[in-house]
Amino acid sequence: MLNLSLKPQGLKKSLRLMAVIVSILMLSACGSKNMSGDANYKKKQASINLFTPVTTESAVALSETEAKALIKKYMAYSGGEYLKKLDFALSQSAAYAAKRPSDEMAFMRGNLRVKWSDLKRTNQVLRDNMSAIQKSPELLAKKFTWWRLGPDASFTGYYEPTLNASRTKTKKYYYPIYKMPSDVRKGQGYHDRNAIDRKGVLKNRGLEIAYVDSEVDAFFLQVQGSGRLLFPDGSYVHALYAGKNNRKYVSLGRIMKERGLIPPDQVNMKTIKAYLAKHPDEVAELLDTNPSYVFFREASSGPVGAIGRPLTPMMSLASSKDKYPYGSVFFSIVALPDADGNPTKPFYNITLPQDAGGAIKGYRLDLFCGAGDNAAHNAGHIDWTGATYLLLAK
Numbered sequence: 001m002l003n004l005s006l007k008p009q010g011l012k013k014s015l016r017l018m019a020v021i022v023s024i025l026m027l028s029a030c031g032s033k034n035m036s037g038d039a040n041y042k043k044k045q046a047s048i049n050l051f052t053p054v055t056t057e058s059a060v061a062l063s064e065t066e067a068k069a070l071i072k073k074y075m076a077y078s079g080g081e082y083l084k085k086l087d088f089a090l091s092q093s094a095a096y097a098a099k100r101p102s103d104e105m106a107f108m109r110g111n112l113r114v115k116w117s118d119l120k121r122t123n124q125v126l127r128d129n130m131s132a133i134q135k136s137p138e139l140l141a142k143k144f145t146w147w148r149l150g151p152d153a154s155f156t157g158y159y160e161p162t163l164n165a166s167r168t169k170t171k172k173y174y175y176p177i178y179k180m181p182s183d184v185r186k187g188q189g190y191h192d193r194n195a196i197d198r199k200g201v202l203k204n205r206g207l208e209i210a211y212v213d214s215e216v217d218a219f220f221l222q223v224q225g226s227g228r229l230l231f232p233d234g235s236y237v238h239a240l241y242a243g244k245n246n247r248k249y250v251s252l253g254r255i256m257k258e259r260g261l262i263p264p265d266q267v268n269m270k271t272i273k274a275y276l277a278k279h280p281d282e283v284a285e286l287l288d289t290n291p292s293y294v295f296f297r298e299a300s301s302g303p304v305g306a307i308g309r310p311l312t313p314m315m316s317l318a319s320s321k322d323k324y325p326y327g328s329v330f331f332s333i334v335a336l337p338d339a340d341g342n343p344t345k346p347f348y349n350i351t352l353p354q355d356a357g358g359a360i361k362g363y364r365l366d367l368f369c370g371a372g373d374n375a376a377h378n379a380g381h382i383d384w385t386g387a388t389y390l391l392l393a394k
């Protein structure tokens with residue numbers, strides 16, 4: 001049952017809003033791909049008007065007419081293509097929710113209280129009516145209550161990069177991708193990036209999954225948290241996140257901005273890579289400013305989210321599960337970047353929290369953009385606020 005108790009919640013709004021901004025400045029090696037490390041999303045958001053901003057913690061139910069208006073925009077944007085792919089993605093969330101205790105609280109926002117039984121039922125009703133909804137999308141408004149959530153989320157993006165790799169070390173394929181060392185202990189600091197990449201403390205331990213042809217690409221593989229290793233014969237494997245060295249993550253984008261290497265309003269993955277390509281003598285020192293290091297495991301499929309199931313491009317979200325729980329169903333509105341990286345392209349879609357990341361805290365959502373050049377472009381530029389709606393079966 002939904003509990004709409006009007007008991008005061010002591011929101012401490014100003015502190016929570018500050019936490020939203022701080023969360024954008026933080027980056028980690030899994031599910032945190034905002035390389036700028038600043039709050040440029042406020043400036044960029046002003047160039048496209050997709051929704052009325054909400055700055056306080058709240059949950060307000062939409063009327064069926066209001067929900068239908070959003071569905072109309074959703075269908076005009078996607079032409080129904082996303083609905084065709086929804087069932088697979090939803091099945092992953094449903095499997096996670098099914099294991100949760102039905103009577104436990106899953107979500108709280110403003111005066112809205114949602115139990116796991118509510119999320120389970122929402123997944124089930126949506127899946128049971130998927131064929132009908134694909135034919136008549138307005139059923140999404142008839143069968144579900146749409147809750148407009150506040151404050152608005154700070155959106156970033158991540159993707160699955162492809163790296164050229166070899167099983168053996170050569171002059172071309174020189175930079176190792178490491179497995180998780182057995183002597184890493186939870187909560188204890190391990191060797192930092194300088195010790196691993198410069199001093200070679202992990203060499204000759206049989207930990208190399210493969211070798212890649214770019215140290216910068218290896219670094220960004222750690223930033224993204226997973227990727228594909230493409231071998232010369234055309235075969236590939238997935239390198240999935242296995243763990244980290246428990247060292248504090250330092251944003252390379254922030255370091256480069258502070259040093260005046262890149263203009264503050266132009267810091268993103270593309271400009272960082274361009275600078276490093278032009279200044280190879282600075283690469284080692286700059287990368288080493290981030291002591292955090294990520295280890296991987298090899299897999300035949302992926303990427304896999306924190307719920308232990310496959311991610312779906314442009315639907316799966318990395319989230320802080322206390323704010324956007326795994327197994328829940330959201331509708332998100334945010335801008336996508338145009339060719340120049342500006343937020344001029346609207347994005348409307350049903351989105352599903354299924355992943356996590358060290359920097360994904362508070363009201364922060366990281367959209368999984370998939371693989372390929374377009375995914376890299378989206379992930380490298382998304383850095384602005386977006387609207388979120390929680391769908392609950394009536």
